[in-house]
Amino acid sequence: MVHGTSKAESGKVLEAIRQRLAEVKLQIKEEKTRIAYGKDYRRKGRHEEVKFEFLGYSYQPRAKKSTRDGKSFTAFAAEISQTNQKRIREEIREVKLWSNTQVEIQEIAKLLNAKLRGWIAYYGKYSIRSLRNSLMTIDGRLIKWLRKKHKIGYRKSVAKLNSIKQANTELFYHWKMGYC
Structure with missing residues (x-):
């Protein structure tokens, strides 16, 4: 770059x-x-290329909120690229234990926590919102897994997951770091 x-x-x-x-x-x-043209609130020119991807991040004009006065403005900022968000969700989906209701939730956490640490360490610095959206896939998968394991409906499985979260906030690394 x-x-x-x-x-x-x-x-x-x-x-x-x-x-x-x-x-x-x-x-x-x-x-x-x-x-690529680094378009933001100061540079308003029109160009054919206003975004690019580099090292897993997508750099492009994005709406941001000022921390000083709360007003919105356009910034040329980095976020996880769409291809890497999709790759994270695919890796979560490919975990073999989602279909096995005989395992305990601790085994699933053990399998995912190393990857979660890496994703949060790399992407968590600049793109918290898009990383959180990708990591929400884990909670969705856990809800499905709890439904199958305990043969309960959606609402009860959400309540069960919330009680597990409250009882053991450090079970999954993204829970510990406050991403879900």
């Missing part, structure tokens, strides 16, 4: 990078290389 003050300057820097890499017999991956 390279920052520039104008599209022309960014183009010159990109060309210089291409030349330098060619000197050491390397190439830029063209499908991953683009010049």
